[in-house]
Amino acid sequence: MGNIKEVKLGSQGLVVPALGLGCMGMTTGFGGDIYGKADEKEAIATIRRSLELGGTFLDTADIYGPFLNERLISKAIQGEREKCIIASKFGYEIDDNGQGLWSINGSKSYVKKAVERSLKNLGTDYIDLYYLHRLDTNTPIEETVEAMGELVKEGKVKYIGLSEVSSETIRKAHQIHPLTAVQSEYSLFERQIEELGILDTLKELGIGLVAYSPVGRGFLNGKIQKPEDLSENDVKKIIPKYQGEQFYKNVALVNEIKKVAEEKNITSAQLAIAWVIAKGHTPIPGTKRVKYVEENIAAAGISLTQEDLNRLEKIVPLGNITGDRYEEGLMKGVNL
Template sequence: MSPSIVPPAGIATGLMRLTWAPEQTPDDQAFELMRTAIQAGSTSFNSGYFYGNAPAVTANLKLLSRFFDAHPDLVDKVYISVKGGLGEGMTPNADVDFLRNQVKEVNSILKHRKMDLFEMARVDKATGIEQTMKNLLILRDEGLFRDIGLSEVSAETIRKAAAVGPVAAVEVEYSPFALEIEENGVLATCKELGVPIIAYSPLGAGFLGANWKSKDDLPEGDMRRHFDKFSDEHFEHNMQLVRKLTSIAEKKGVTPAQLSIAWVRAQGAVPLPGSTNPERVKQAIEAGKIELSKDELDEIRKVIDSVEVKGVRYAKNPHMQAMLFG
């Protein structure tokens, strides 16, 4: 049976930080991380056409290709989803010819095999979601990929898309630090339609996994330095939630990161943590085995409700902020 977007371990593996970072992770370390994930049952890999520093925007796909060069026995052991559909200036473009060219380029870079799922990174409002889905179905039927995914979409968009063709997954941010999908109907809609939610940033973009004490602990050049939640204005306030969840994690005998991942999974989503550290990846996957009792879930929810996380996603990038939940 071929790998599924919902992996046996219940935890997917995000590859973004291996290449879209101030410094690219060395191949030997990245390969160890991917081998570790596969061996532990986290066989759903999440990549992106643009997961690299300009001009080398396709660095993540090229890393995957080199991994398969080194490990041909693992080529068919993973499910590969690739975000794309963004043109010049990171503007969504769902034109069928644009998408066909980009998808063919992705498969050409991967070389050893085609991607399993192609995912529109943002909604092209000019094309409209119904025509976007029709265009993606054309490309699917041409054999360029198997499944269609959506990212950063509203509940209404999901319904419209699913009425045109099968949506294999919806990728959105979800964690104790980001509860928007509970409030805007996305979580409920996906559960109703049976569409898996792939929850990126389940550690609050690192808040619950890095033992930070201040914003200065973020590496120079790290994109998170530009996130509003990490600003001088909001960092210390948001750390209150970290401390409270850490207290619960210590009682449970797990790390705060594992607690957050286990909580996301308990809500019915597939956590998609990303790291550059093979040991951290192993710990994240082990969180898929953590069972949270009703009392523990109630305690976590009480803590989450007690701290209103401050800061919008892309305060310094109105263009990207405007495309959330399109």
């Protein structure tokens, strides 16, 4: 077992490693191949290496694939289920053939259907942390969360959470059944939830933040200096944050962050992850390679001073426009 520090995620009793492993890019289909080709053998080796190092908090969703990602995790953790903390998400409606219908369904009946399918695909009889992936604007959040709370009573789910929702939604949901975590994009390059006061709401209610894309979808690793550095199917090509003039503005910011990292003899990706941890949140950087999972987990041991944080936040201050994080159609699913 690795010696990665553990933290309380929220105030409902869940304890997790200081950072998790985002598994989305490990399979093909939806969510896969968007940062380069996925390779099952390498992905399984990455998950197993993560477990060895104490990186036992694994993040997936039924829509990744669909279904393929949960099945991959099931294969990778055989015989080690008890040491793992599995987080999965539901909400994007998928039929039993794995066809995404691209509407969000938070109805009580769909909650029950989705969890049974995820349990089967994960090869387990419980999910540690179960999130609604996106808000269903046609179903009251109270109905969805009540159904999720029933899963907790039945022992199928231990803790529940939401993803990409507003303070108002969080408050309504938390009254029905206590939320353990909210998942949202958060990094040095994406602090909208801080600007909107969502982080303050989470702190007030004792709910943890699980930060996806803490390395700005890989952009904060500092290796991307020109558009040609993006691989052919890299998702960043269709994200406004990484297009046109904004691309070069953001490269300039990354290069300033890189200078701070070099002074500390760490990578800028490690610095970006350490920043999220120092802010009191749980990042889930995604990778599908052993080398990078080792590097990411090492970031959990990096201590940053208040002076370090101030310096980084001076480079990218709150309100600094780094660009939209999704193209327009997908931004509609973010209900902040």
